[in-house]
Amino acid sequence: MRVAIFTESFLPSVNGVTHSVMRVLEYLRDEGHQAMVIAPASQGREPDEYAGFPVVPVAAVGLPGYQDVRVSGTTQLRLERLLEDFHPDVLHLAAPIALGHRAALAANWLNIPIVAIYQTDVPSYAGRYGFSGAETFLWWRVRQIHSIATMTLAPSTYARTQLVQHHIPRVGLWARGVDSQRFDPAKRDEEWRRTIAPNGERIIGCVGRLAPEKQIGDLQALADLPDTRLVVVGEGPLRKELRSTLPNAHFTGQLTGEDLPRVMASMDVFVHPGELETFGQSIQEAMASGLPVIAPAKGGPIDLVNSSRTGWLYAPGDLASMRHHVRDLVGDDRKRAAFSREARLSVKDRTWRSLCDELLMHYEEAIVDARSRANA
Missing domain, CATH: 3.40.50.2000 (Glycogen Phosphorylase B;)
Incomplete structure (x- = not known):
């Protein structure tokens, strides 16, 4: 053809x-x-x-x-x-x-x-x-x-x-x-984690273009969660503004090759705040990496995230609910591990x-x- x-x-x-x-x-x-x-x-x-x-x-x-x-x-x-x-x-x-x-x-x-x-x-x-x-x-x-x-x-x-x-x-x-061989929990990098979270903080990750439609600024609702570190992967026109909005977050810039799956596998929870996703490829990649996902109940995430099993969906704009779900998962190692296993299984054959x-x-x-x- x-x-x-x-x-x-x-x-x-x-x-x-x-x-x-x-x-x-x-x-x-x-x-x-x-x-x-x-x-x-x-x-x-x-x-x-x-x-x-x-x-x-x-x-x-x-x-x-x-x-x-x-x-x-x-x-x-x-x-x-x-x-x-x-x-x-x-x-x-x-x-x-x-x-x-x-x-x-x-x-x-x-x-x-x-x-x-x-x-x-x-x-x-x-x-x-x-x-x-x-x-x-x-x-x-x-x-x-x-x-x-x-x-x-x-x-x-x-x-x-x-x-x-x-x-x-x-x-x-x-x-x-999704390439579940490229995105794999086995690529978790403990040395990188110690650099980013030297006191053993749980790492909350987000991957996306630093642009208005991705709503990265919504992560400000998570900025003061105790014993956590926010990591943002991506580049875009709002980089300077978001660095000001999220002064304590670690911005990696755009990652390619093996750096992206290594960093994703080294996170603990994945948050995807954008409400305009027709699908949400980074959500699939996070799940393949063994990460529970918190995302708005709008657009592509509805098909991808099974609430109370592979992550949580929250009502669009309800940042208090987003914060509640993130706090729930970073504070409960056993629940997070169970969600992690189910997330990986849900996309492994896709x-x-x-x-x-x-x-x-x-x-x-x-x-x-x-x-x-x-x-x-």
Whole structure:
């Protein structure tokens, strides 16, 4: 099969969209398929290829104050020519909004089946960034893109319901895998723990972009919990502000390679305060690392966290409840160990291979559906 992947984000930017695209490309390579990636240019820092497949950069500009977020303004004609040269069997749109919109129009013009992967709640993000007036337009754009698609795949039941409520047709489910060999409790680093928590404090961890939509500032509710140390992993535009808000927290910056699973396995409890997660990949990685998770009962965490078994869900905005659940777990070694075991077991078999097998079936279904419509 020949798959053209259009993604709104790719290397060197590291985030959930990039991560998912990388895993899909590795799967396609291992299974003998052909692929190409079209992504916004990143000032010459993007790779020429990934997993043996070409990466084609297209013209893009960075958002003011957040240059890592690239928005492509390339033309539909340019994308049509790329598709005509590659002759894909199916188009994969990763978190489409700008580049994905023109890619959908180009593929529709060329009668190429489209599988659109909904991953980022862009309209709600706009509200977090102070552009609430743009939400109506952005939902119109999301509806326009996904209505063109042969099928849309949402990452969670919450996201699927959200899309259906916005009158988007043909919405299915496709979750995400997790590498439980990479993320493993056995990687716990006691020396690192002694450095961060020299008096044996329990380590409360959070991993995420230091940006408004992740609500890292909510962790201030945990700042004065006795015998604990807060560790924040990530980079982003709010780094300086959050260092001021959480002066006693340890900020690691962005971690990659083996550093990330080593640090995650060395935490005791994982807190994910963001309320706009369509899925929550870092939650899965934390659970694979043997961490109980505390997160808001909104979005992707609802499908991932089994309250009173693998962690706790709290009502969005109820930071007193978040604090109560964290205090409960850091203060009870036996309960925390039981939650830790269950968290690991709940995701251990949720492999990227099995999820990509499922994605391949969705590709095949989209191809059949597109042919049926053409012959109708």
